[in-house]
Amino acid sequence: MNIDDILAAASVIPVLEIPTIESAAPLAKALSAGGLRVVELTLRTDCALKAVSVMQDAAPDLIIGMGTIRTADDIKAACDVGSSFVVSPGASLTLLDALVASGAPSLPGVATASEAMTAFDAGFVAMKFFPAEPAGGISYLKSLAGPLPDIVFCPTGGISAEKAPNYLVLPNVACVGGSWIAPKAAIEAGDWAKIEANARNAAQL
Ligand code: 3PG
Numbered sequence: 001m002n003i004d005d006i007l008a009a010a011s012v013i014p015v016l017e018i019p020t021i022e023s024a025a026p027l028a029k030a031l032s033a034g035g036l037r038v039v040e041l042t043l044r045t046d047c048a049l050k051a052v053s054v055m056q057d058a059a060p061d062l063i064i065g066m067g068t069i070r071t072a073d074d075i076k077a078a079c080d081v082g083s084s085f086v087v088s089p090g091a092s093l094t095l096l097d098a099l100v101a102s103g104a105p106s107l108p109g110v111a112t113a114s115e116a117m118t119a120f121d122a123g124f125v126a127m128k129f130f131p132a133e134p135a136g137g138i139s140y141l142k143s144l145a146g147p148l149p150d151i152v153f154c155p156t157g158g159i160s161a162e163k164a165p166n167y168l169v170l171p172n173v174a175c176v177g178g179s180w181i182a183p184k185a186a187i188e189a190g191d192w193a194k195i196e197a198n199a200r201n202a203a204q205l
Contacts, residue, residue: 010038012202014181028055034199072098133158
């Protein structure tokens with residue numbers, strides 16, 4: 001799968017922080033049961049790498065990407081455990097080079113026109129726009145669409161169920177991401193019914 005195939009499978013990508021390996025399987029099942037296909041599992045907890053295969057086994061239809069990728073080592077670690085794509089919060093030139101060299105489907109993170117142009121020059125057409133709301137949100141993305149009409153964004157950061165539809169109608173938005181579908185508190189509480197319900201709502205956007 002290339003990044004276009006992956007983005008075509010998702011309007012909403014839940015951004016996940018897995019606190020314990022025990023939560024990986026039920027979380028994956030809840031998101032899949034709710035109708036979501038693509039997830040970003042952040043590399044922010046000790047069990048994140050191990051969780052990829054556990055989630056994949058629990059929900060084989062999920063397309064699992066690894067987020068919070070900052071270095072070439074992170075890319076390798078994510079690919080070694082079977083991540084289908086990688087996502088970064090920002091993109092240094094070093095990281096852009098490493099993403100290209102890896103050949104992994106990637107969403108490099110950008111927050112400005114200059115960063116988007118730098119990533120585009122490196123060969124990327126789809127990017128994570130992060131942190132979406134603090135960086136200017138919908139009005140900023142509308143402003144980018146004129147001069148950068150050939151770049152598509154996956155805005156993430158501060159987006160809620162209420163705000164998501166207003167992003168999704170923008171012509172330069174491929175999908176939106178966020179933690180609202182599976183909030184940390186709900187994962188820690190094992191509230192899989194709530195997460196499944198959130199996923200179902202998100203899948204209908
Ligand atoms: C991310 O890593 O993409 C963000 O932290 C998710 O942002 P949110 O928690 O504001 O949705």
